[in-house]
Amino acid sequence: MPLEQARALVREAVKPLGTERVALANADGRVTAAPVISPMDLPPFDNAAMDGFALAHAGELDGGFVLDVTGEQAAGDLASTAGLGAWEIMTGARVPDGFDTVVPVEDVAVLARHPAGQPSRIALGSAPRRGQHVRLRGQDIAAGDCAVPAGIWVDPSVAMLLGGIGVSELEVRRRPRVALLCTGRELIDTPGAGLASGQIYNTNGPFLARRLALAGAEVIINHTIHDDPAVFRDAVLAAQSAGADVVVSTGAVSMGRYDFVPEVLSGLGASLLFHKVRMRPGKPLLAATLPSGVLCVGLPGNPVSSAVGQRFFVEGALRRMLGMPDERPWRLPLAADVSKKPGFAMLQKASLELDGDGRVRVRLLQGQESFRTRPLLDSRAWAILPEDAELVAAGCLVDVLPLGHIHSNLFCEA
Numbered sequence: 049m050p051l052e053q054a055r056a057l058v059r060e061a062v063k064p065l066g067t068e069r070v071a072l073a074n075a076d077g078r079v080t081a082a083p084v085i086s087p088m089d090l091p092p093f094d095n096a097a098m099d100g101f102a103l104a105h106a107g108e109l110d111g112g113f114v115l116d117v118t119g120e121q122a123a124g125d126l127a128s129t130a131g132l133g134a135w136e137i138m139t140g141a142r143v144p145d146g147f148d149t150v151v152p153v154e155d156v157a158v159l160a161r162h163p164a165g166q167p168s169r170i171a172l173g174s175a176p177r178r179g180q181h182v183r184l185r186g187q188d189i190a191a192g193d194c195a196v197p198a199g200i201w202v203d204p205s206v207a208m209l210l211g212g213i214g215v216s217e218l219e220v221r222r223r224p225r226v227a228l229l230c231t232g233r234e235l236i237d238t239p240g241a242g243l244a245s246g247q248i249y250n251t252n253g254p255f256l257a258r259r260l261a262l263a264g265a266e267v268i269i270n271h272t273i274h275d276d277p278a279v280f281r282d283a284v285l286a287a288q289s290a291g292a293d294v295v296v297s298t299g300a301v302s303m304g305r306y307d308f309v310p311e312v313l314s315g316l317g318a319s320l321l322f323h324k325v326r327m328r329p330g331k332p333l334l335a336a337t338l339p340s341g342v343l344c345v346g347l348p349g350n351p352v353s354s355a356v357g358q359r360f361f362v363e364g365a366l367r368r369m370l371g372m373p374d375e376r377p378w379r380l381p382l383a384a385d386v387s388k389k390p391g392f393a394m395l396q397k398a399s400l401e402l403d404g405d406g407r408v409r410v411r412l413l414q415g416q417e418s419f420r421t422r423p424l425l426d427s428r429a430w431a432i433l434p435e436d437a438e439l440v441a442a443g444c445l446v447d448v449l450p451l452g453h454i455h456s457n458l459f460c461e462a
Contacts, residue, residue: 049322049324049325049326050325050326050393050435051325051326051327051360051393051395051432051435054321054322054325054333054335054361055360055361055364057321057322057335058321058335058343058345058361058362058364058365059364059365059367059368059374061321061335061337061343061365062293062294062343062365062368062369063368063369064221064368064369064370064371065221065222065224065293065369065370065371066221066222067081067082067219067220067221067222068219068220068222069217069218069219069220070217070218070220071216071217072207072210072211072215072216072217072218075202075207075218075220076202076203076204076207077201077202077203077264078201078202078220078221078223078264079199079200079201079202079220079221079264079370079371079372080196080197080198080199080200080202080206080218080219080220080221081198081219081220081221081371082198082218082219083194083196083197083198084194084195084196084210084215084218085192085193085194085195086189086190086191086192086193086194086195086213087191087213087214087215088191088213088214089185089186089189089190089191090186090188090189090212090213091183091184091185091186091187091188092185093127093142093143093185094142094143094148094182094183094184094185095140095141095142095143095182095183096121096137096138096139096140096141096143096150096181096182096183097139097150097181097182097183098139098150098152098153098181099137099138099139099152099153100136100137100150100151100152100153100155100156100181101115101117101134101135101136101137101150101151101153101156101167101170102121102130102134102135102137102143102144102147102149102150103115103133103134103135103147103149103150103151103176104130104146104147104148104149105148105149105176105177105178105179109172109175109176110172110174110175111172111173111174111175112171112172113171113172114159114169114170114171114172115133115134115169115170115171115172116132116133116134116168116169117133117134117135117136117166117167117168117169117170118131118132118133118134118135119131119135119136119144120135120136120137120166121135121136121137121138121141121142121143121144122137122138122141123138123139123140123141124141125141125142126142127142127144127145128142128144128145129144129145129146130144130145130146130147131146134151134170135147136166136167137150143182148178148179148182149176149177149178149179149180149181149182150180150181150182151172151176151180151181152181155172155173155174155176156170156171156172156173157170157171157173158170159171188212189209189213195209195210195213195215196209196210196218198371199370199371199372199373201264201372201454202218202220221369221370221371223264223265223266224264224265224266224293224294224365224366224369224370225265225266225268225290225291225292225293225294226260226265226266226267226268226269226292226293226294226295226296226362227267227268227269227271227283227287227290227292227294227295227296228253228256228257228260228267228269228270228271228296228297229269229271229272229273229280229283229284229287229295229296229297229298230250230252230253230271230272230273230297230298230299231272231273231274231275231280231297231298231299231300231309231349232250232272232274232275232298232299232300232349233274233275234246234247234248235247235248235249235250235253235272236248236249236250237249237250237253237272250272251351251421252298252299252347252349252351252354253270253272253298255351255354255355256296256298256347256354256355256358257270259355259358259359259452260296260358260362260366262452262454263362263363263366263452263453263454264366264370264454265294265366268287268290268291268292269283269286269287269290269292271283275299275300275306275308277308277311277312280297280300280308280309280312281312281315281316284312284313284316284338284344285316287342288338288340288342292342293342293343293369294342294343294344294345294362294365294366295342295343295344295345296344296345296347296358296362297309297344297345297346297347298346298347298348298349298354299347299348299349300346300349301323301332301333301334301346301347301348302332302348303332307332309334309346310323310334310346313334313336313338313344313346316338316339317338317339318336318337318338318339318344319336319337319339320334320335320336321335321336321337322334322335326391326392326393326435327356327360327392327393327394327395327435328389328392328393328394328395328418329348329350329352329353329356329395329416329417329418330347330348330353330354330356330357330360330395330418331348331392332346332348332353333345333346333347333348333353333357333361334346335361343365345357345361345362345365348418350418350419351418351419351421352397352416352417352418352419352420352421352424353418355424356395356430359430359449359451359452359453360395360430360449363452363453364453366453367453372453375449375453375456376456377432377447377448377449378429378447378448378449378450379445379446379447379448380400380408380409380410380431380445380446380448381407381409381410381442381443381444381445381446382409382410382411382412382431382440382441382442382443382444382446383401383403383409383410383411383442384411384412384442385439385440385441385442386412386433386439386440387438387439387440388433388437388438388439388440389438390435390436390437390438391435391436392435393432393433393434393435394416394432394433395430395431395432396412396413396416396430396431396432396433397412397413397415397416397423397424397426397427397430398410398411398412398413398427398428398429398430398431398448399411399413399426399427399428399429400428400429400448410429410431410446410448412431413426413427427451428450428451429448429449429450429451430448430449430450430451431446431447431448432446432447432448432449433446434446
């Protein structure tokens with residue numbers, strides 16, 4: 049099955065999850081489920097953008113104009129009504145009613161001071177512009193405007209805006225619950241434990257658990273199980289009973305004697321979406337849905353194949369469950385010619401760099417084999433070479449995805 053057709057089938061197999069309300073302080077990494085309408089203007093009042101002197105602008109104000117300083121306004125002071133002259137004002141302080149302009153302290157000459165040291169008379173250094181250095185009420189966002197749309201990942205910038213308009217809690221999508229099942233009697237979960245002949249450390253489990261959490265999921269099960277169809281069947285049923293929305297497994301999806309995942313899922317009544325995708329790495333990938341609606345994604349066991357399957361298929365499903373729009377890939381030029389075998393889309397570890405003119409381009413890394421994890425440390429993106437191409441020349445535009453879906457709006461809207 050072609051790559052994009054398979055990805056679409058996985059997204060279409062799921063739907064947005066239910067919602068819950070959480071405190072803003074606990075909303076990092078959650079996704080808004082409804083638009084947040086601003087309950088107030090921000091700023092809530094006209095305020096000074098600089099330390100200086102507030103005054104009412106009049107046409108006769110020019111350099112050398114002398115004003116008496118008749119009041120003072122500091123940040124946090126209540127509303128005041130201005131009289132004649134000017135008021136000394138501090139950054140962030142409410143502009144007194146009747147004033148509309150702030151002259152910075154460095155643009156005036158202090159001619160006289162009160163005994164306590166406060167300015168009592170000033171001369172303007174130059175003619176001020178009406179409204180200068182005043183932040184207007186509602187200039188950032190007005191009451192009744194949409195502050196944050198639905199489907200937005202809550203990050204520090206979102207939290208800053210919502211905190212500024214007094215939002216203490218918001219409606220978010222429930223986190224997708226994922227069960228992670230790594231198959232293989234050769235896998236050892238404890239780093240540093242002694243390895244017998246034929247054994248390897250389990251790297252897929254820790255990698256995928258971290259990636260799933262970064263993608264917005266809640267990993268409720270993370271088990272390593274032996275190559276036993278009955279054990280795998282029981283693990284899938286246990287995940288379903290525990291409330292998993294998605295079961296992600298690694299290994300046992302190819303054509304070997306121990307590749308039992310397709311048969312077990314079929315025995316559970318699962319509807320097969322596809323098995324095998326015209327892509328490399330990760331061709332044996334499988335996706336199916338259980339009668340309960342739980343999505344099962346069977347990833348190949350090779351580490352990079354597993355990483356590709358998680359990024360290109362599981363994260364697409366998670367976005368749909370979180371109510372986020374489907375990703376749009378970046379389109380970036382290749383830094384160098386690339387040859388490939390036609391008939392497969394190639395999903396390649398890549399770095400991003402600037403050319404001599406400061407434009408972003410994508411460069412494929414050395415070491416693309418599916419067992420090689422060291423190049424992932426240098427990878428900043430995944431580049432997609434088209435299925436039918438045999439030679440992709442330098443400068444050709446190719447689709448590029450960031451390492452995680454939450455970064456998809458780095459260069460453009462997701």
